[in-house]
Amino acid sequence: MQRVVSKPVHLSACSLLALLFPSLGFSAVPQSTIETWVAESAPKVQKIIEGGKSENHSYLKLQELCDDIGNRLSGSPQLEKAIEWAAETMRRDGQENVVVDPVVVRKWVRGEESLGVVSPREMRLSMLGLGGSVGTPPEGITADVIVVSSREELDALPDEQVKGRIVVFNVVMPPWSPTEGSGYGKVVAYRSNGARWASERGGVAVLVRSATARSLDSPHTGAMRYSGGSAVKDIPAASISIEGATLLARWQARGITPRVCLKMSATDGGEATSGNVLAEYVGREFPDEYVVIGGHIDSWDVGSGAHDDGAGCVAAMEALAILRRLGMQPRRTIRVVLFTNEENGVAGARAYRVRHGDEKHFSAIESDSGGFAPQGISVEMTDPAKQDAAAAQMQQMLTLLKPLGATEVKTGSSGTDIQPLLDLGTACMGLSVDGRYYFDTHHTHADTVDKVNPDQLTDCSITMAVTAWLLAEMPFQIGDTAKADQSPDQIPQNH
């Protein structure tokens, strides 16, 4: 499908607006048209909110996905079962053009794994191998550990204190705060790159303190990567709990050098076929313009991927179901996309861009921060001026979500799976939610359905429905740098 030329859209938008709101007399009286349009949209939004509250199957969908199917690592039978379930469920919801776009993914297999302290006393430590890690020899790697609290500290050590050792990155993740949010961004590089950093200094394996600020002896898995070259050896990488990391650190601080044995039979399982699931509510006026809403259907192989990202998937699925039940066909097509392989490869996002990059993507919303109380939207566009303009427009539109408390607009990040659409000029958005608990269960055995509050998940799906519907109805160009108080025909046709 070719990209739709934008100019006629604007002309149509203007004419439609005039048709819809003849009393406004846009061309005659310049006024705050977006405010007016938002105000006019209020009854329809109210209808979506009421409809979404009176009938909502988000939590049932979440149970079917996460309780009944379970976790869904790329290459696993469960992921393929989940993809089938999602397609079938959206067909049953009455959606159109439900398809599974095939995606080739890399399969990583955890296998058996364990971490034992050999001295000063024998004990097991909780651990999870990091996704993408190589395994150890069958007998494991037994070595003394060296504990550091930062890369700088590692790099300052003399060779003989690192060579042949297992490097432990005991890096503290700051707790969530209202101003700073989570501390995940400050420490995740150790999970991603720790193996390379340790190997560069002669380490034989790496143990990374889990990226969390709360732990009940909980290891958090996640993706890691090697340098890709042959300069440094690919060494095994595992996460350990805060409890394990601090125990090793306390021993070292007291002059005791702990010796551990790491066993991992992790392997690269080659290529596997997975898929992105698509479903649409075809637009009544611009069927070839897309407002994408979605999340990622894969998860790590622990817990049941409830907040990450079962919640995002079912919020998008149910958002479309709400609109379908209300018969609120949008002007543009709203397309649910459930991306595969977000966790360890992002092959789904790349494949979507390859297959659908020529289509006109008006905007895209990803929910991948958990199914907590929605707070608003984060807007990301490549052009900073457009991003600011889009944020200002969204700020107006989200006033309608006051009943759900989801009125906050931020800029700067959207979602991993929709980022490949950014350079198409797409207005990419992330659903913002109350983030204080997300990283407590992220990539752990405890990311399960009980952590998701049914009412909050309901509100997520309603927020998705409202936001998608407003974007799909929008009689303006999103991110247009024209002032909001210009009339539509004064808005530059720069899209």
Place this chain on the structure above:
Amino acid sequence: MQRVVSKPVHLSACSLLALLFPSLGFSAVPQSTIETWVAESAPKVQKIIEGGKSENHSYLKLQELCDDIGNRLSGSPQLEKAIEWAAETMRRDGQENVVVDPVVVRKWVRGEESLGVVSPREMRLSMLGLGGSVGTPPEGITADVIVVSSREELDALPDEQVKGRIVVFNVVMPPWSPTEGSGYGKVVAYRSNGARWASERGGVAVLVRSATARSLDSPHTGAMRYSGGSAVKDIPAASISIEGATLLARWQARGITPRVCLKMSATDGGEATSGNVLAEYVGREFPDEYVVIGGHIDSWDVGSGAHDDGAGCVAAMEALAILRRLGMQPRRTIRVVLFTNEENGVAGARAYRVRHGDEKHFSAIESDSGGFAPQGISVEMTDPAKQDAAAAQMQQMLTLLKPLGATEVKTGSSGTDIQPLLDLGTACMGLSVDGRYYFDTHHTHADTVDKVNPDQLTDCSITMAVTAWLLAEMPFQIGDTAKADQSPDQIPQNH
């Protein structure tokens, strides 16, 4: 040793008081003597606080006990190692009369255990067998589950819905609140008695939702008991995490009957010899009157028993060490008792009573609520009037702990290990601490040293030192029903 007759104590107390504070002229001018004594004690208490702050080995002791030795279930080699360590450490601290009183304990051995869901899908559930439980046959017990949220709900079910099933008690523990404290007391009976209740209705095993309000897929073990008769069969009992219990409940609510397989090779390991560890700072005036301070040296066989009750043990040990370092020999003997087998048998407490019940126990303080910020003391005596009087006295004394914020006096509970001393007239006390996190890690893999804040543990040991020292110095009878504003010679000699 015979119990000391009380009257001379009071006479001595009075004479001593007159000697110590001649300026007060007690016999001439009736006044608020306890207030005066407390005020006079302030510099000494200040000395203990300062001494305890400037040098304190509580956290190092905790590491030696919990990091280096680990958890300490009755009958385990680790417990005996811990007992040796405690005795040796207190000898090194310069304490007197360090002995290990032998105690015969019952040994329970967990063995291998697992819980798997068979349908609707195969998966493992986190579990911990309950202490004292029988095992299953080697092939396990495979049965449909019936989930109930209370005993009443179980009892209301028709036989055919329970017989041959594995009963799941999905009982919600209320979260900690400032007014109610923890909800542990409301649910612990299910762990203790659930097997009997389930068996009475024909259940073949019982799975009890862990007694906690916070979970990261965390099972909490603990003691359970059978009826002891032959009327109902002893069935295996295990704890499951909130995540597991709610998953089973959600399936049942949707009309799905989960089927699980429980395997436990738990056995009764017969009798083993353990011991209570005693150490003293012998009193300068009444060496045969005892102020006991202590905790329990055993723990469950998961985590490292840091808050439960490593912290209590090291707080008592360090309290005595602080006084010893300061050379503050008390009037009465302060005796550390580290009881064995509190978790699953209370044989240590019973043995102490048998062996030492004839000795005069002025008071006893147990710390078994974790090494959190101390808040004060909870006072328990069999005679309610004496209990109130003791509480009033303690209230005065604890004003001196204002620098630590440990001034709160409650009544009604003290500690499991010192309860056998209650009917001797002993003023039994529990160290009160900030309780909001205790049950998050109680009896789990996560009860580890990192959960204990070094400064808070230091304050626990100082609070123990100050309280024990004040009790050991007290020129009054504890719990005397005389009014606080009577002079000592007006206080009835009713002890």
